[in-house]
Ligand SMILES: Nc1ncnc2c1ncn2[C@@H]1O[C@H](COP(=O)(O)OP(=O)(O)OP(=O)(O)O)[C@@H](O)[C@H]1O
């Protein structure tokens with residue numbers, strides 16, 4: 336390798352600059368990033384409000400809504416069933432081992448069911464839907480943005496927030512809770528399979544213990560989380576896609592950001608909701 | 615970031631009153647339907663439009679000429695409210711677009727059709743789906759048979775019969791452009807904006823498109839604004855030509871006036887056609 340010439344060598348900053356400029360610059364950077372995040376947050380909230388506003392205004396595109404619900408709900412059903420079953424099975428196997436250490440095998444059913452309905456089902460369903468449908472929505476809207484299809488909609492006197500964003504956010508709010516319930520149900524069936532059918536626990540024990548410890552509120556809290564996650568996933572995906580810029584690369588970035596931001600948001604909001612729902 | 619702002623109402627108090635801008639009277643007997651006044655637009659420090667003034671009379675066909683990158687598409691997007699000016703204004707039927715919010719713009723756009731330079735077809739829909747889209751959106755009770763009839767008629771004019779079920783990805787560039795044309799005129803709007811409708815088309819299809827524009831004017835008094843690089847068809851369809859250069863309209867007038875215009879850039883631009891033959 337060639338030695339760096341003198342002109343390429345990094346210039347030394349004066350000591351005061353090193354001491355003051357560095358921190359100041361990183362502070363400035365932090366500041367501008369904070370401003371960006373806050374303003375994006377504001378824009379997302381207003382996008383949500385506009386989408387909801389346009390949802391209740393005519394024209395009502397029923398077919399559009401059904402198509403989106405099918406895309407989000409039916410389209411994600413298979414992976415939700417698959418991941419739900421295995422989550423329930425793995426969790427049951429681990430619980431059987433752990434509870435077996437102190438002879439509390441009877442609690443495997445309620446433990447798995449409570450964990451599924453309150454936490455695992457909404458969070459994992461949210462993540463699966465983000466990966467499958469959220470990314471697709473960000474890519475679709477991003478492509479429509481950079482290829483001027485959103486502008487074309489506007490020139491045809493069609494409101495793109497009403498036509499594109501509203502049905503996607505609504506589909507998330509409606510379908511993700513349903514998928515969450517599906518996840519819970521197949522998860523419990525998976526746990527039943529491992530505990531009762533393969534593990535030899537009495538069927539009555541599993542069912543009675545589960546019914547004793549799990550009530551409607553546990554199911555409801557999972558459903559509420561599912562609805563909130565569903566709304567957030569598609570709001571973020573639509574926002575990122577809608578604001579994509581700069582060709583194929585920009586669309587790729589929008590999709591990546593949508594998936595990353597939505598996934599992180601699910602974890603953070605899950606904690607907040609858990610606290611609120613426990614109150 | 616920031617795209618969303620165009621969906622929200624925005625006030626521009628500094629603009630002149632609607633009544634205060636010159637209309638109709640100073641342009642002889644013809645009515646002005648689109649009036650562009652001192653339009654300025656920059657993108658990140660790069661000033662693209664530096665004060666554009668242009669009037670479009672009802673029932674006329676105005677062709678805008680200019681080299682690539684001179685800001686023709688940007689200008690056209692201001693006319694339909696897709697871009698907001700930094701200063702200046704566009705009046706459509708006397709209504710100031712910069713003082714109109716997104717909801718109001720939606721109303722204004724009902725009278726418009728626009729052909730995008732890039733066609734901008736919905737790639738999730740077939741040719742039929744694309745062309746019928748405005749009809750479905752705005753005439754919700756129109757029977758399918760009538761939609762089909764109207765779409766077939768437009769597709770036939772543009773030589774696209776038999777391609778109804780293809781998707782944009784399966785079409786050639788010129789076909790896509792023609793589908794975009796069909797979609798823009800399917801509602802039979804009173805104003806049609808064409809951003810390079812014939813670029814990339816063969817001479818025969820170009821003639822068909824030119825004839826379509828002229829027929830719309832003669833039969834239905836449609837007002838057209840056309841961006842074109844094709845000098846021959848520009849002079850054929852235009853009732854008025856305007857040359858955009860360095861962010862301004864440097865020449866404006868009847869085809870003969872432009873053909874003999876003294877401005878050096880205009881001479882250079884149209885010279886290849888007139889003085890070469
Ligand atoms: N959204 C945008 N962001 C930044 N710059 C833009 C944007 N749109 C247009 N420009 C710039 O404005 C200038 C004019 O672009 P425009 O598309 O209007 O050119 P044009 O006259 O239509 O050219 P052509 O004949 O090649 O289509 C170009 O320099 C372009 O880089």
Ligand SMILES: [Mg+2]
Nearest residue numbers: 686687731809
């Ligand atoms: Mg252009």
